[in-house]
Amino acid sequence: MNALNFGRRQFRRTALAAALGMTLASGVVYAQSNSSGVIFGRADSATGATVKIVNVDTGLSRELPVSSDGRYRATSLPVGSYKVTLLRDGNVVETRDVQVNIGSGSDVSFAAASATQAQTLEGVQVVGTSLPAIDVSSVDSRTVLTSEQLQRIPVASNVNAAALLAPGVVAGDSRYGGVISFGGASAAENQYYINGFAVTNPLTGLGFATLPFDAIDQQQILTGGYGAEYGRSTGGVVNLTTKRGSNTWKAGAQVQWSPRALTANPRSIYYPQHTGNVTDGTIYQDRSGNKTTNTLYGLYVSGPLIKDKLFIYAAADVVRQDGSRGVTNVLTRTSFDGPLKANHWLGKIDWNITDSHILELTGLGDTNLNDTTIYSYDYATKSRTARLGTEHQKNLGTANSTPGGVAYIGKYTGYITDSLTVDALYGHSRTDHIDVVTGAAGVNCPNIVDNRNVPAARKRVSCAPVQGNLNTPGAYDEVDNIRFDIQYHIGDHDLRVGIDNQKAESFGGLAVQGGATWTYTTPPASGTISGFPELAIPAGSTEIVRRQIFRASGNVKVEQSAQFIEDNWQVSDRWHAYIGLRNEQFKNFNTDGVVFVKQRHQLAPRLGLTWDVFGDSTFKVYANAGRYHLAIPSNVAIRGAGPQLFERQYFTYAPGSIDPITNVPTNPVAISGIHYANGADGSAPDPKTLSAKNLSAYYQDEYILGFDKQLAPDWTMGAKVTYRKLRSIIDDMCDSRPIEAWAARNSITISPDANIPGCFLFNPGKGNTFTVDLNNDGKYENIVLSKADLGFPELKRKYVALNLYVEHQFNQQFYGRAEYVLSHSYGNSEGLLKSDIGQLDPSVTQDWDFPELMIGSNGPLPSDRRHQLKAYGFWQMTPEWMFGANLAAYSGRPKNCLGIRDPDIYNYGSSYFYCDGESPRGSKGRLPWTYQLSLNAEYRPAMFNHDLSLKLDVFNLLNQQREQNIDETFQTGDGNPSPTYTRALSYSAPRSVRLTARYDFSL
Known part of the structure; x- marks a missing residue:
């Protein structure tokens, strides 16, 4: 044939x-x-x-x-x-x-x-x-992937993995889960939609609720230049439409199996070589057995309930992750085992009421369950010992990047006349978060961290099954979204006006496991501990411990409203113009239901122009410019506007006086007073004083210039230049010195019980006006402080990129695309996040807390992957055989050194760009390049009418496991050298194999 x-x-x-x-x-x-x-x-x-x-x-x-x-x-x-x-x-x-x-x-x-x-x-x-x-009429930058492509290209079955095929999209820090970064923005600045409804994590902006991967009909990835209908994003947009029923009854089922036995061993992590440390080069975490067997069972059915009128589509996935034998590091010395279960479902009804009126109803569910059994682990014998307890999690995911939940969406489209179209959408989602730890009966086991310079076998560990902070019981998120727009065609103009309103409510927060974290340390040679000037270490003391208590929780709400208008104007046969304007309003409510941030009339113009050079659609030159705003996520109200306790105190104790079960000192003697970090003493801040007056919104400007050229009927190539500049952000400042200086200049005495918040929300890099009660008498002063008064540098985050591509259109046999991006992301602020330390506090990072933290902060940012090469495609060799490939290569992330700057009067520890002298951002070189080559082969036997598919995917064929990020803290909190500085935090995923059997048929 x-x-x-x-x-x-x-x-x-x-x-x-x-x-x-x-x-x-x-x-x-x-x-x-x-x-x-x-x-x-x-x-x-x-x-x-x-x-x-x-x-x-x-x-x-x-x-x-x-x-x-x-x-x-x-x-x-x-x-x-x-x-x-x-x-x-x-x-x-x-x-x-x-x-x-x-x-x-x-x-x-x-x-x-x-x-x-x-x-x-x-x-x-x-x-x-x-x-x-x-x-020749497009002004934005997008990638559209169809369901057929998602099946043929060797890519993991998740939305972010597919989005990484788009130019300028890179993986985010591993500590945030499998998140992605667009065009130099932090990973919390993206928006995700399913059938027009926003499903982005409302609490942190990281991640989204997902759906059965096979239910995706098309995935659109917008990397820049998008129109006025889109907002709340300064990174990118991932837009999903689901499959729907048709006039033919269809059904199908599939099984995907990734066996543990065919997965390469992950690289283990070792202590770096630091002369003088007893841990030099020894094992930090044995990861060789940290792998699982993953199985996905999926099915779908679709068809007409009433031909040409009423259609149904339903799909479900059940994912099981078994066979885990994970081992934690030598400090916590635990092993874990337990299946991860994920259940995804989607149902959609399409009703063609008439040819002029359409109604769509969508329901989807995304549930992630993790039941883990935790054991103590003996690194000497590499075996499990006692069972410590269990942890049950629902809809948490890694760093809350996979929030899960249930959503219901209704959409109406009315073709009122040949020129007038109306669209209306309402969506509602709810996610319940559960995190329950069960340990030894009747024993309260706090967190234990041992930073003493002793062999790992002698370090103290917690009896708790897990360490860290746990989610507040009863945590949930709810989102309501209303969208309505009218489109009208008149002459050479296509006009569109609309509203886009969203309300997000959350109850959540964190509290430290076991009530406290106890951190053991060797007494510094200096006899003092940075940040505690009152600390006096008694002579002869050989053991020091710090107790830290943290908790913050509450109900919060964010209301976001927007109106937009746009005009697509066909200026002439060769020229097309896009003119758009979006007006946004944001309101953030604290845990008492009081507005603490209100922003109005945030105007975002969007402009675009294209030129069909020869008038035959073979050569296009285009340009666009736009402004994009971002609201403050809900998490800010919990961490900044609600009651928060962050208490620290140092103790000494007699050697050996340690509880044998909890590993907590039995009779500690306080050698410092209680220090409340940034004034977080458990009380809620006054909403009037929490933020600067007339706070500007978080926004970014973007400019794109490019061209596309047809080389032959099946070949195209193009290039574009993108420039992004972050103009304004919102973060928190925790420095009271400028207010004290203002009071002194104005001969005002600040009373000892003045109502000055520990931290203020403000616009970094510019002057701000704060409202403060300096005498705790209900009388507020408007304190006008210039940029010089505050002492912070100008805000800086810039991204510039050159994108080159060549593409071969599918010609019944072959499709391929290759893309190279030369980019630079640089400045002194990553944006909403701080990937340098994996801080999960969007918009309240530690960056802008004090001016000293910003010294040396200008340089290449964590998302700076200077070179990116992506190539993917597939070849239909015969009716039975198809082969696909996916290559991705990225240059390494910049490396930093974060140490302690003396004096560290606010006890921020190893957080400064200072390591035995100035250590500017990115000055320690780069991590190695990351290479990933994935291949697949699919067989559709003719004897089954090509309806049966047997497929083999091999991901990371060459098993290139490279460092993704490292520990960049040079010292421990007490000032001693950190034995884990430059330790790898994660490596790229090892080689794995996925086997798929799929059968599709018509009924």
Whole structure:
């Protein structure tokens, strides 16, 4: 059989989607509702000419007149395959097939003058010049991945793994879970949507609620230049549309199996070589057995409840992770075992009430359960010993980056007239978070950290099953989202106005496990401990311990409202302009329900222009500029606006006077007073004084200039330059010295019981006005402080990138794309997060607490991967055999050294860019390059009509396990050298194998 003509019947749908839907270069025309698309074009404008558009799967039909200038446009179309027919006086002139992609436009032109733009498929063959690889009307930067591509490219079955295929997207710090960073922004600055509803983690902005991966119809990744309908993002947007039912009953099932036996051993972690430490080069964590067997069982069913009217789609995944024999580090000396269970489901009903009115109802669930049994572990014998207890978690994930939950979404689309379209959406989600630890009966086991310079076997450990902070019982998040917009076409203009309102409520917080953390240390040679000037270490004392108590929790709420207007203006046949404006308002409520931050009239203009150089869609030059705002996440209210206790105190104790079970000193003697870090004494701050007056929102400006060029019918290439500059952020300042200096200048005496918050929310790098009760008498002073008064440097975060790509469109056999990005992300603030230390406190990082912390902070930021190379594609060798590949190479992350600057009067410990002298950000070199090559092979036997798929995926084929991040703290909190400085925190995932059996059939 001729390889170019095989499998016509079996691959009809796939070929249509691949040939028409695989435009992975920069976006498409006309910003659309973020869960639908548009068909537009030129046609014969003779009297009586109309265009009829019919959805191949559902029968949805629209008929539009051709305007006097020969143009037509159909908006808010559900994604899918369509037939577009030109009619004259009711007679068929010509019919074309087209695929509508998410948030995109498809040009179906019939006029002879635009024949080179024809988009026609006959069977599985592309007729004429096929789909033009360049859309001359796009102004944004996007990647659209169809369900067929997600099956064919060797990529892990999760949304962020697929998003990493897009240019400029890199993995975030491993301590935040499997998060991603767009264009130099922190990983907490992205937005995720499912069928138009925002599913981003409302508490921290990290991660999102997900769905069965096989239920994704299309995944759109917006990396820049997106229109005014999108907000609350200064990173990127991931937009998902789900599959839906059609007029044919279909069903399918699959099993994915990644066996532990076929997974390479993860690299173990060792103490770095630091001369003088007894731990030099010894094992820190034996990870050789830290691997699991992962199994996914999935099924789906779809079809018509009423032909052409009412359709259903339902899918479910059950994921099991078994066989874990994880081992923690030598300090905590525990081993864990327990299955991770994830259940994902989705149900969707589509009702074509009439051809002019459509209703969509979606329900989805994402539940993550982790039941872990914890044992003590003997590193000498490499064996488990006593059972310590269990931990039950629901919808927590790593660092809350996979929040889970249940969501319900309703969307209405009304084609009121040929020129007027209305879209309305309402969505609601709720996530319950559970974290329950069960240990030895009747024993309160606190956290134990042993920083003494002694062999690991002699270090004290906690009897608690887990260490760290635990989530508050009863924690939950709820989100309500309303979107409404009207689109109107008049002449050369497509106008759109809308609202986008969201309310997020949360109850949450953290408290230290066991009530306290006890940190043992060797007495410093200096006899003093940095940050505690009153500390006097008694002569002859050989043992010192610090007790630290932390807790913070409460109910909080964030209300975010936005209005937008945009105009897509076809200036001429070769010039297209996009003009948009978004107006946003943000309100944050504290744990008492009082507004502590309110921001109005945050205007975000968006402008774009494209030029069809030759007038034949083979060469496009485009540019855009825009401003993007970000609201403060809910977590700020818990950590900054609610009651918080952060208490520290030092003790000495007699050698050997240690409780044999809890490892806590039995008779500690206080050698310091109680220190409340940043004034966190357990009371709630006054909302009037918590933030600076007239606080500016978090926002960023972006500029893009690029071109796309068709080299041959199947080949395109292009380049673009992106520049981003963070203009304003919100963080917390914990320095009272500028207020004290202001009072002295104005001859005002501050009373000992003055109501001065421990920290203020403010705009770093500029002047701020604070409201403070200096005499605790209810009278507030407006304290105007200049940038010089505050002592902080200018805010700086910039990102510049050059992106080059070449792409081969699918031609029934081969698809491929290669992309290179040369970028630089630099400044003195990462944004919402601080990946230098893995701090999970968006918008209240320690960066801007005191000016001394910012000395030396300017340099390459954690997301700075100077070089990025990505290449992926697939080859349909025969009707039975398909092969795919995915290569990703990144240069390493910059390295820092964070030490203690003397005097450390606020006891921040090893947090300064100072290590035996100035140590500017990024001055310690780079981590090694990361390489990942993944391959797959799929077999569809003809005897099963190609409906059975047997597939093998090998991820990280060469087993390149490179350092992803390291411990950058040079000293322990007491000033001694840290034995773990430069220790690897994580490595890239080892080689693994995934076997998939899948069967799809029609009923």
